[in-house]
Structures are given as C-alpha cells and as structure tokens.
Amino acid sequence: xxxxxxxxxxxxxxxxxxxxxxxxxxxxxxxxxxxxxxxxxxxxxxxxxxxxxxxxxxxxxxxxxxxxxxxxxxxxxxxxxxxxxxxxxxxxxxxxxxxxxxxxxxxxxxxxxxxxxxxxxxxxxxxxxxxxxxxxxxxxxxxxxxxxxxxxxxxxxxxxxxxxxxxxxxxxxxxxxxxxxxxxxxxxxxxxxxxxxxxxxxxxxxxxxxxxxxxxxxxxxxxxxxxxxxxxxxxxxxxxxxxxxxxxxxxxxxxxxxxxxxxxxxxxxxxxxxxxxxxxxxxxxxxxxxxxxxxxxxxxxxxxxxxxxxxxxxxxxxxxxxxxxxxxxxxxxxxxxxxxx
Numbered sequence: 001x002x003x004x005x006x007x008x009x010x011x012x013x014x015x016x017x018x019x020x021x022x023x024x025x026x027x028x029x030x031x032x033x034x035x036x037x038x039x040x041x042x043x044x045x046x047x048x049x050x051x052x053x054x055x056x057x058x059x060x061x062x063x064x065x066x067x068x069x070x071x072x073x074x075x076x077x078x079x080x081x082x083x084x085x086x087x088x089x090x091x092x093x094x095x096x097x098x099x100x101x102x103x104x105x106x107x108x109x110x111x112x113x114x115x116x117x118x119x120x121x122x123x124x125x126x127x128x129x130x131x132x133x134x135x136x137x138x139x140x141x142x143x144x145x146x147x148x149x150x151x152x153x154x155x156x157x158x159x160x161x162x163x164x165x166x167x168x169x170x171x172x173x174x175x176x177x178x179x180x181x182x183x184x185x186x187x188x189x190x191x192x193x194x195x196x197x198x199x200x201x202x203x204x205x206x207x208x209x210x211x212x213x214x215x216x217x218x219x220x221x222x223x224x225x226x227x228x229x230x231x232x233x234x235x236x237x238x239x240x241x242x243x244x245x246x247x248x249x250x251x252x253x254x255x256x257x258x259x260x261x262x263x264x265x266x267x268x269x270x271x272x273x274x275x276x277x278x279x280x281x282x283x284x285x286x287x288x289x290x291x292x293x294x295x296x297x298x299x300x301x302x303x304x305x306x307x308x309x310x311x312x313x314x315x316x317x318x319x320x321x322x323x324x325x326x327x328x329x330x331x332x333x334x335x336x337x338x339x340x341x
Contacts, residue, residue, distance in 0.1 A: 003064055007283055011290045018055035018293035022048045025297040028307045039130045043108055051293035054097045061094045065282035070272045073162045075179035087178020096145030102213040103137035105254050109220035117227045140209055151202025152180045184272050203269045217254050249303040260288045
C-alpha cells in the first residue's frame with residue numbers, strides 16, 4: 001500500500017495557504033505596520049520570508065516518515081525521490097529548517113525583551129545592526145543541517161534495516177530512493193543491542209538545540225509579560241497596547257510550532273529508543289509540520305489590530321498617499337518614541 005492521498009492533500013493545501021497568507025502578511029507589514037513597529041518590522045518580514053522558503057522546501061521534499069522499531073525511515077516522495085544526492089540534501093535542509101524556526105523565535109523574544117524591559121539598549125539593534133540577530137539562527141541552522149546529513153545519512157545497515165518495511169508498506173525500493181533517518185541500535189543474533197553512536201549523537205544535537213531555544217523563549221517571555229503588566233512603568237496606553245499585541249502574537253507563534261513541529265519531532269526522536277513500532281503514525285509528524293507555515297501568518301494577521309481591521313474591512317479608508325501621510329502624522333503625535341516598540 002502506497003502513501004495515503006490524505007497526506008498529499010494536506011501537504012499541497014498547506015503549501016498553497018502558506019504562500020498566499022505569508023505574501024498577504026508581507027503586504028500588510030509594508031503598508032500597515034507604520035514606523036511604530038521600528039526595527040521589529042525587519043524581524044517580522046524575515047519570519048514571513050522564512051515561512052515561504054520552508055513551504056517550498058517542504059513541497060520539494062514531501063517527506064514520508066515511518067517509525068520502525070529502533071529507527072525512523074524518512075524518505076523523499078517528491079520529484080527528487082530517485083535523485084539520492086539532491087534528495088538527501090533537501091531532506092537535510094528540511095530538517096535544518098526546524099532549528100532555523102525555533103532559533104528565530106528565540107531571537108524575536110530576545111528583541112521583545114530588550115524593547116520592553118531594557119529599551120535603553122535598543123541602540124544595539126539600530127540600522128543594519130538588527131541583522132546581527134540572524135547570525136545565531138544561521139549558525140544553528142547550519143549545525144542541525146550538517147548533523148542530519150552526516151549522522152542520519154543512508155548506509156548499507158540502514159538499507160537492510162528498512163528494506164522490508166519500505167517495500168511491503170510503501171512499495172518502494174530502498175536502494176533507489178532518497179532517504180535518511182536515525183537508527184539508534186540494531187540487535188545481534190543473541191538479542192544484544194549494538195548502539196549506533198553517530199545517530200545517537202545527531203539526536204543529541206537536535207534535542208539540545210531545541211532545549212536551548214525553548215528555554216530562551218520561556219525566560220524572555222516571562223520577563224516581558226511581567227514588565228508589560230507592571231502598571232507602575234511609564235508607558236503610553238498606545239505603546240503598551242501595541243507591545244501586548246506583538247507579545248501575544250509571538251507567544252502564539254511559538255506555541256504553534258511547539259504543537260505542530262517540536263513535540264511531534266521530539267517524540268519521534270525518543271520513541272525509537274524504546275522500540276515502539278508506531279509505523280504509519282509517523283506520517284502525522286510530516287502532516288503536522290506542513291501546517292506550520294500555513295497557520296503562522298494567520299496568527300499575526302488576526303492578532304494585530306491594524307492588520308485585522310484592514311483585512312476585515314473595518315477601516316473604510318484605502319491605503320493611499322493621503323492615508324500614509326495621516327499615519328505619519330499620527331505617529332508624530334505619539335508621546336512615546338518609536339524606538340520603544
């Protein structure tokens with residue numbers, strides 16, 4: 001039995017929504033964000049662009065995942081299926097995108113923490129300095145991608161281990177398709193485990209990156225939330241409202257990949273250690289991951305009032321030269337400097 005059509009419907013639908021929704025969000029950021037968003041506009045734009053790129057990588061990979069005993073079969077089911085070299089590279093980029101996502105979220109929380117709790121240090125992000133925030137996510141992305149490529153790459157042991165499953169359940173010849181996946185151990189004839197340390201090391205790297213980034217998100221979120229709700233802090237109502245909108249948007253945008261990516265992927269890393277043969281349930285991980293870039297921009301569009309009002313036609317004026325001038329005048333009348341946001 002081949003791959004269920006439901007998985008393909010989910011992946012293609014998510015891709016279409018992801019591209020269109022993120023393009024809409026980019027338009028709203030350009031036309032409706034205004035100067036009050038300050039340097040944070042760069043962060044929002046970068047995340048939307050990332051989501052679009054991730055959607056294309058996902059559709060070029062179209063992963064099929066199968067949890068079999070102590071290993072996870074991850075094979076490419078796109079047009080690159082029978083091109084092992086490019087297919088394996090694309091698979092590594094697909095997995096590395098997880099690290100890029102969670103690390104970019106961590107940098108977003110760091111920026112919000114500085115903007116709300118230590119605004120006097122925002123000069124570190126003035127002008128082109130804002131792009132320095134993308135250095136850590138890029139490094140983590142490279143580390144995760146290379147780790148997947150070199151630690152989870154195919155070899156003869158893995159081909160023999162997954163051969164029967166690939167043929168009987170998916171009608172695929174393991175020798176011809178592009179695949180990757182961790183295989184933590186095999187069993188000798190006497191039943192003793194023979195651990196495969198490169199795969200274990202690769203899983204350790206991935207889990208460590210997720211733990212560091214999630215911890216950063218939680219710590220910064222807690223401190224930012226406490227500061228925003230401290231009414232003794234001198235902050236205009238307009239500034240406080242916008243900061244809260246951006247904070248809760250970021251919070252939901254962090255919860256989303258936790259539910260659709262990191263909990264499923266983290267579970268996928270641990271389950272093979274106990275030899276739970278979950279089989280096709282592993283495809284739920286791929287389906288859930290495909291939903292992320294489609295749902296993420298919708299959160300921002302409907303959580304930020306100036307975006308939501310524009311999309312729902314609650315504002316009767318059009319985005320014209322006149323409205324832009326009015327928006328600029330409104331910003332100038334604010335008693336709180338723009339860089340506070």
